[in-house]
Amino acid sequence: MADEPILLSWTKYLPVSEGQDPLGLNLRVNARLASQLFYCITSITPRARYYSFLPWAISVADKLGVSTPLRQRLRNIEKTFGASCVAAHKGIPCDGGRLVGTDNLVDWFGKQAVGDVDFRGVPFAKIPAFNAYVASLANLGLFESEDETVEPDNEDEANEILFSELNLSELGQQIASCYQLAVEAANPLGTVLMDSHPSTEALAKWGEIGCICGLQKDSADMAILQDLFFNRVNAQSRSHEWRRNTLLLILCLADQFADAGQPLLHINFGRAVFYGMVPDASGQQVQVDVPPVLKDVAARWRMFYFHFYLSAALENLFVCVVRESNDKRMDGFRLEDLLAPLGSDTFNRAFREMLDVDYKGAWLDLSPAEVLLAAGVDISSVIPMEHGVCERLLPMGHPLCEDSLHELMAQKNRYGTPEAIAMAGLLCVVSCWRYLPHDGTPVGNWFSKSVHDDPFLNVTTPVVAKDLGQRFRDFMHVPFNELLMFILQRYIIRLHQSLAYLKSGSFFYVDEDRIYGRGKRYDVPGYGNGRFASGIQILRDLGLLCVTKHDEKTMRRTSEGQELYARERQRKP
């Protein structure tokens, strides 16, 4: 049966919603690397106490009756736990915050008289902590599985063991028992969990010793939690060792940073693993010392920061493209238009000052080698694949090293500007050039694996270095005009479009060579090391790091941290 003819009809507008991570740099490569190096610690699992509280909650859940589903029972226990912690802190959020679901309980506590209380009607978090932590708990081996030993898989596919029932493993039971022991004095099961109207005093009693900030040196669950994170529980996977080594590396660097007057921030951590240096208070570069036993994990983190600098470059370029597409609205624009300002005298005058490099001519006509030469770095006779060349020629502190370029580019007023485009182009190319000697090395191979055999959609430094080499052979001697056109076309436009078609969300579209915005904004580049802050918090919770008197962000190992660090350095994994 023929359909009615459609004549002189306008085409329908089909709205498209934008997605997160428009170039796939974070949820793909970044997450794959960080998930190995911070195995079982994620950006949403920052508190060590949850790693003992939740197994304990599972262990007592059955005692609360089995008529309600386990998930609901766990939720109820978590809510009571939240109320206890709020009661223990006299109605204010727990130290360090991050206790899931307590916002409403804090409000409720403010209105609640002392005595017997009924908080069951108070709304709780939509996503309880259990949801955030359960995968980490499973990966740490806290749930029962007959396939306890998971062999690392050479095919880079994850081995997966699935649970349809949630039974604690022996290790899970031990940890649950330790939490029970830690809070035994408060007897929460008898007085709080089983009681529909517990007293605020009973709640507070549990909260004082059981709260996430209540994990102390002498807490019964402290030692086992330390064992868990530092893999003294004989978990077999390489990732468990990498997590342990990452935590040790942080402990190792914390004191060195503090000595240099530097805060324990991921950006300094990146500098330490990438350049082997951190700046001190006077701006001088101080060499950091990493013991041989931690060299391997430091080298893997260095790969992470190759990806970090590449992400900074590409995300900044993406911001520029989206901004331009929205500014130009229906006019659209060509990539040549986007690059055109980089050829102007005005731009180049200002940019020379900003970079502190007196290059001659227009940026677009210069090659990276020419810009480096203007900064006193002659690469004409260097062998790019030779190890150590880049480190010697472009150490930290040099105005054209990745760190300096990133620092300049990361200033908010630079987002989306022609300067950001020029810096992103140089950052991308310089980091790829520095990466070349690592290509084909074991750690380079490991890094390349994060691409999951789809280098078109999973973009990272080895991919870009290879593409640039393939396209231009000696890309350090190719003018920025050509390099930027290629980078924009391949890693911004095409990459975003391909990912957007898969997820049905795009910030712009291309028609007859012009790029048009879809009215969606993307003003701030998104990249970083999301798990680093969680790692620091876990080390603080475990009593191994503490803030110095001067600054909340500057940290040192505690005496216990010193002991553990010394002990673990000697231990053979």
Place this chain on the structure above:
Amino acid sequence: MKYTDVSEIFSRRRASVVVMTTYDFDPLYFEHKLLRTTAFDQARRILIFMDAGRYAELCQSNVHTRYLNDRYLVAPVQVDGGVFHPKLQLLMRKTSATVMCGSNNITQGGFTSNLEVFNALDIEATSDNDSSLSMVRDVLGFYEKLAEQVVGPAKDVAKRWLRDLTTDFPWIPANPRDHQGIRLLHTLNGSLLDQLMPYMAAVPDRVLIVSPFYDKDLRLLKRLQSLWPECKFELVAQERTSTLPVAEVAKLGDHVALYRLHTPNQRRLHAKLLALCMGNNVLCFSGSANFTSAAFDGSNVEACFLLNTSTEAIDALFDSELKREQIAPNQFDPGEFAEPSVSEGPPSPATLRGVKLSGDGVLHIDYEVNMPDNLAEIRLWLCKQNEQQPFHSIPLSVAPAGHKPAILKEDTLKQIHGTILCTLRSTLSAEGAKHASSVWLIQERRLTHEFTDRQGAGSERERIIRETGRGTMEYLDIIAEREGIEAVIEFLRRLNIKYQASYQFSHSNDIGHYGIHDPSMSDDAPEWVRAAGKDLDMAVRDFVDRHHKYVLTKHARGGNVNGLSNFIDVFVECNKLLFVYSQRGVVKPLYAMDLILRGIGLATSGYEWLNERFPGYITNVMAALQGEDEILRSALKEVYAPEHVLLAMSMAQVLRWSVKKEGNPNDFLNDAAMQVQAAFSSVGIAIDEDSLDQALMSYPGAIADNQRLVDTVRKSSGVGS
């Protein structure tokens, strides 16, 4: 005012041959969106003509396509002194066709964002309407002329395919017929204006022009003005997206009125329309032609529908949402646009015109050497899409005209599937510099999909598989035996079992499934660095995952009991594939188990995965029927749904058991087993032996004869072992 979702037209019915034309082509949009629509599902051949200049640019652009010149042929059309610009699409079916003519290119903008004008005609072979059948003839005639202008070996393929159309679809008239209906006018028959004139019964009193692009000197408009001096001209354009020379417009006097168009959602006007009003009768010209002399005089290749309509229909194009507002020319800001035009790059030392792999395994390389004296070497590289280095390299002669046949070895031929990029790499004698010219390999044998005759397996079988999914597992074995594993992988990748029915959400409080995930990656070189490999395991799991997502979840969300049969068909086929391929060692047992459990979740009360709640079909059907459980009961019984779900549960248990091989399978996965029991108890349905036997008959021997599985399911159902 009418708005049409053009992609929806492609989702209505299957076509057996699809021919499309476009100036600009976005293969990513095409493959991810259009190629997945019903029209292409079983298309035997797909031919896309595009502008040769744009094609050359596309080849150099690193676009990552999977099926270009493998599933569909892109034929570049060279137009001397102009551009190839028509947007004329033909969907051919056994006894019907759809012809679409509009202003939209095959790009994301053309299909989703731009404001375009679009026309579509459905034509039945049995129609006694001469104009309809003649339209198909005219469209085919246009394509046949286009094929003559195709560059490289795609020309012969396109010509042969078009010739085949007349024999494959005998209802297409051999010659055009006289008629009074909608006509196709195109520039391959000469100037559009010249062709238009005979159809004009009178001098127009009003002419409406909608176009983004105009001549710099408005010469076309001036010509029409001189032809019809009393006529009023209305120009509709959009600010910032036009080439309208406003100073020239201002000089034309009161007979020319300029309107600016306001569009919602930043929609860019890309539509082209010329309406000649003679009283209430309007002759309308709608298609690819901008209002430029290049378009109307025939420098470009353009195609438009010529149709009769009324002034009401024309005026109805604009309203408060799509408003046109008269504006003085000097207040109109046209922007700085340029009409698509011929772009000429620097001469390259050698050009690759095309490469074709014929059915007999011979590679036909068609290239031109433009600077023979300057060349030291030319080589042809064959590269897979995501690979940097060639998997095959052929040295070529530097003689001026080149056509080289090369016989490829069996091992090389085996690597050719999916899009292959051919690059002619020329090394200059003097400085050793390299130049590259690329095209996509035309894989002639793979481009024709014989859905009707796969080694005697028969069209009916594939039709049934695509309609219902039934027999997929068995059919894959036939393909594997006769064509090899690569063919199985390809078949699975392209097989989309039809979703048949429509569609809310449910709550369940089960604990879900959590897995130990070891992300550690080894330090040896990855596949993409060495060479990409194909993986049957991935093909099977992708297939199942895709059908869970696009068929089962859709049914589960909708909770429409009428979709149950389709749900069970797809559910059963997915489980069969997983279980059998797991038994064969292709898919890891726990992966297979996980996917089967997800399917069971979708069939019953839902499941949770990575903090996201997925719906359950039975739960949602019960909610939709609000107490009329008998309807659900009888529907479930009719398709042996409880038995199939129980069988799936037993498969999962056997797979789980197989990892440790202790105890018996019924001891495993108790929560999931309870979920299954609870789902069917809630409907009040029990399993009997006969039904179970009936259900088992739909499974191949590898399942029905698996004694452990049969014992497990009988024990679970309580019908005895």
